[in-house]
Amino acid sequence: MDVEKYIASGILELYVAGALSPEENLEVQHYAIQYPEVKKEIEAIEAAMLELTRTTSPKMPADAFSKIRAELDEVIPFMPTASEKKTPWSNYLGWAASILFAVGMLWMYMQNSDLKSEIEVTHQEKESLEEIISTTREEVADKESLLQELRDRNVTVVALGGQTVSPNSYAKAYWNKEEQKVIIDAQGLPDPPPGFTYQVWSLKLDPLTPTSLGLLDDLASDDTKLFTLENPNASEAFGITLEPEGGSETPTLEQLYTLGAVGA
């Protein structure tokens, strides 16, 4: 910094007058510490003002300070009296109690609403569990009635074995001659390719006479893979072939998947 230029700027005269902003004051103080010339100049300016103001004084009486001193002694620091000190406690206690109460109430309210929402959630869980139970019960009932049907004394079980096209395939036919119904368990058949479906045939062997019992539509999406078909025929064997969607008039023997003879 150019100290001479700084001094010549007039900022120090304003500093002594108290005409600067607090920031400028700090700046001047900073330079006064850093540069002794600045400090010396400030003192010289102050000395000029002291000289000027001394000339305009009507001269203080010699005993003036003793009067001031007397006033200094009069200024007794404020001391709260004992009674004033005691009273606030009950006030504070009252305030403290009411604040505590308010906080407590708020806490209780929050606890209460928490519990309410927990109950709501539990209620919903209970409803969905009940739904699952009732669905499961229905499924169990269905399975039991199916089991009953399969266990019926009039049912003949026919195992259908895999043929040349698909040696690993298998199926079972539960034939109730009394009720003229056959239940096909198609669990052992592969999902048919798109545009095809399985067709179940009742066969008479001599001469070979196939009669269509029906189609195993939507095999892929059926979980149980059980199909109940009408069978009023005196069947000697059952066969399952792969046919174009909608079925065929006569079985496509090249696509015979499973075959089994009654009583074999």
Place this chain on the structure above:
Amino acid sequence: MDLDNLIQQFQKKDKVAFETLYDMYAENICGVINVILKDPERSQELCQDVFVKIWNKSDQYDTSKGRFFTWILNIARNTAIDELRSKSHKNQKKNLAVDSLVGIYENSEDLNGKIDTIGLQSLLKGLKDKCIILIDMLYFKGFTQKEAAKELKTPIGTIKTRIRSCISEIRKKMA
């Protein structure tokens, strides 16, 4: 004891230190008040009040506010200006717009030798009116540099260089 130590002791409510400060600055403070009031007796009374205020406000001073003299100068001129305002309510003849330093300089003989007329005249002799007006504003009326610039319709830069040259002239006369 140097000034800094003296001020520290004063801030610890040391009355001896305070009396030393009083001895150093009482006439200056009284002089400032008298420039503003132009009433020697009232100025003496107010000067005592100002020192009681200084004592009571001792903890408010710190070096970031500037020089100690600047701080007590500010208390003195505020007290005197308040006095002038309250008086001017009662006595409309008093006019706040009167230039205090110009007034006391021009009418210094009227003060019946109560002030150092010779000393004052020797310090201000030959100073231009605009110097005296500017010293009055900045030192005796407590204008900030911005307020002075606005009042005189003069840029702050000019205010600074002018006050520099005005105070320099007074300093030359002291030497």
